[in-house]
Amino acid sequence: xxxGEAARASGVSAKMIRxxxxxxxxxxxxxxxxxxxxxxxxxxxxxxFIRRGRDLGFPxxxxxxxxxxxxxxxxxxxxxxxxxLDHVSELERKITEMQAMADTLRHLAHTCAxxxxxxxxxxxxxxxxxxxxxxxxx
Amino acid sequence: xxxGEAARASGVSAKMIRxxxxxxxxxxxxxxxxxxxxxxxxxxxxxxFIRRGRDLGFPxxxxxxxxxxxxxxxxxxxxxxxxxLDHVSELERKITEMQAMADTLRHLAHTCAxxxxxxxxxxxxxxxxxxxxxxxxx
DNA sequence: GATAGGGCTTCCCACAATGGCAAGGTCAAG
DNA sequence: CTTGACCTTGCCATTGTGGGAAGCCCTATC
Numbered sequence: 001x002x003x004g005e006a007a008r009a010s011g012v013s014a015k016m017i018r019x020x021x022x023x024x025x026x027x028x029x030x031x032x033x034x035x036x037x038x039x040x041x042x043x044x045x046x047x048x049f050i051r052r053g054r055d056l057g058f059p060x061x062x063x064x065x066x067x068x069x070x071x072x073x074x075x076x077x078x079x080x081x082x083x084x085l086d087h088v089s090e091l092e093r094k095i096t097e098m099q100a101m102a103d104t105l106r107h108l109a110h111t112c113a114x115x116x117x118x119x120x121x122x123x124x125x126x127x128x129x130x131x132x133x134x135x136x137x138x
Numbered sequence: 139x140x141x142g143e144a145a146r147a148s149g150v151s152a153k154m155i156r157x158x159x160x161x162x163x164x165x166x167x168x169x170x171x172x173x174x175x176x177x178x179x180x181x182x183x184x185x186x187f188i189r190r191g192r193d194l195g196f197p198x199x200x201x202x203x204x205x206x207x208x209x210x211x212x213x214x215x216x217x218x219x220x221x222x223l224d225h226v227s228e229l230e231r232k233i234t235e236m237q238a239m240a241d242t243l244r245h246l247a248h249t250c251a252x253x254x255x256x257x258x259x260x261x262x263x264x265x266x267x268x269x270x271x272x273x274x275x276x
Numbered sequence: 277g278a279t280a281g282g283g284c285t286t287c288c289c290a291c292a293a294t295g296g297c298a299a300g301g302t303c304a305a306g
Numbered sequence: 307c308t309t310g311a312c313c314t315t316g317c318c319a320t321t322g323t324g325g326g327a328a329g330c331c332c333t334a335t336c
Contacts, residue, residue, distance in 0.1 A: 004312065014313085015295070034302055036313055042276050045265065049275070052264045057239045060292075070261050070275040080260050081252035084243050091240040095233050101195045102229040105222050114219035122218050123208050126190045127183065137187070137208040138180050142283065152284085153324070172331055174284060198322075 003029075006039035010047035017047060025050065025064055058087055141167075144177035148185035155185065163188065163202055196225055 007014040017037075020026045026046055029037035039047075049070065053063040062083055069075045069083075108122045119134035129135045145152040155175075158164045164184055167175035177185075187208065191201040200221055207213045207221075246260045257272035267273045 002313075013294080016293080018315090019293075032302095034313085036302080046275065048266050049264045052266070054293090055239075056243060056264075057236065066261070066264060067275070069258075070265060073256060073274045075256045075258070076254045077250055077256060077258035077260075078252045078254065080258045081247050081250045084247045084250070084260050088240050088243050088247070091236045091243075095236050095240070098195065098229045098233050101193075102226050102233070105194060105226050105229075109219050109222045109226070112215055112219045112222070114216045116214045116216065118211060118213045118215060120207075120213070120215035120218045122215075122222050123204070126187050126194075126204060127208060128186050128190070136211045137184060137205070140283075151323085154322080156286090157322080170331095172284085174331080192322090 001039045003037045003039065006044055006047065009044045011051045012047045020050065025060060057091060062087065139177045141175045141177065144182055144185065147182045149189045150185045158188065161198070163198060195229060200225065
């Protein structure tokens with residue numbers, strides 16, 4: 001199977017497959033005489049694993065660890081679970097952060113007329129003029 | 139005021155001030171004879187505006203537009219409001235995406251014993267073996 | 277006046293993960 | 307043999323930030 005076919009079969013672009021190989025996330029693929037990479041079912045399965053991990057937002061570095069655990073028949077599921085829950089915490093942290101941004105902006109936008117006049121509480125806030133009359137810079 | 143002092147006064151690192159200048163987000167600073175950048179209150183105010191915009195998650199490109207509107211006394215607040223609400227939409231999109239990831243992972247982690255045994259629904263899911271017995275790669 | 281230390285300058289490198297392009301080799305079908 | 311689709315490597319761009327090196331500048335202290 002060529003890289004293009006492996007890409008189609010795994011959902012990982014050929015570009016990314018080469019990249020993952022270059023950073024050592026997947027082992028170097030076997031090559032034909034002419035230099036084409038070749039893939040089998042095992043490799044495609046690994047690529048699918050990576051793809052799924054990326055879809056769940058795991059950083060590549062963590063996927064590397066997860067792959068190692070996947071290969072390790074004597075792994076402790078506790079190690080996998082901890083990686084997953086750490087990632088959940090990280091996601092929650094970012095979600096909370098973005099929700100605070102969105103809440104602030106929704107509030108500001110709510111108090112903004114949004115018409116043809118220049119007065120705008122959003123710009124007032126950004127300009128550090130919150131609560132004061134709408135200002136222009138400089 | 140030197141760049142370090144301006145950084146302290148605005149909350150934007152000296153490094154980033156130079157970067158913002160290089161991409162044209164802030165005008166080129168005046169220089170002393172020896173080449174040091176100098177800043178006044180106006181410049182610090184602009185930097186604070188940028189800092190606040192970044193804290194609200196606006197991309198630099200959008201902050202550029204917001205700065206232009208800030209300077210434009212004949213602006214329409216509708217334009218500012220639209221930028222803000224578009225950004226809220228973008229934040230919501232990302233939040234929804236990350237919440238789906240977190241929900242999936244919480245569910246998987248919940249069904250994972252997290253002990254010394256190797257069986258792990260999380261790895262099963264990543265390996266495309268959802269619902270089947272815990273597998274090891276290759 | 278000399279020296280030390282801290283601040284400033286520019287320039288380059290790195291990150292994470294992905295896309296795109298270009299120049300060239302390869303393979304299979306017509 | 308030609309054509310078109312595919313593969314190869316390599317370099318550039320993204321977004322926004324940090325780090326560091328080499329060298330100049332300024333001020334304070336001895």
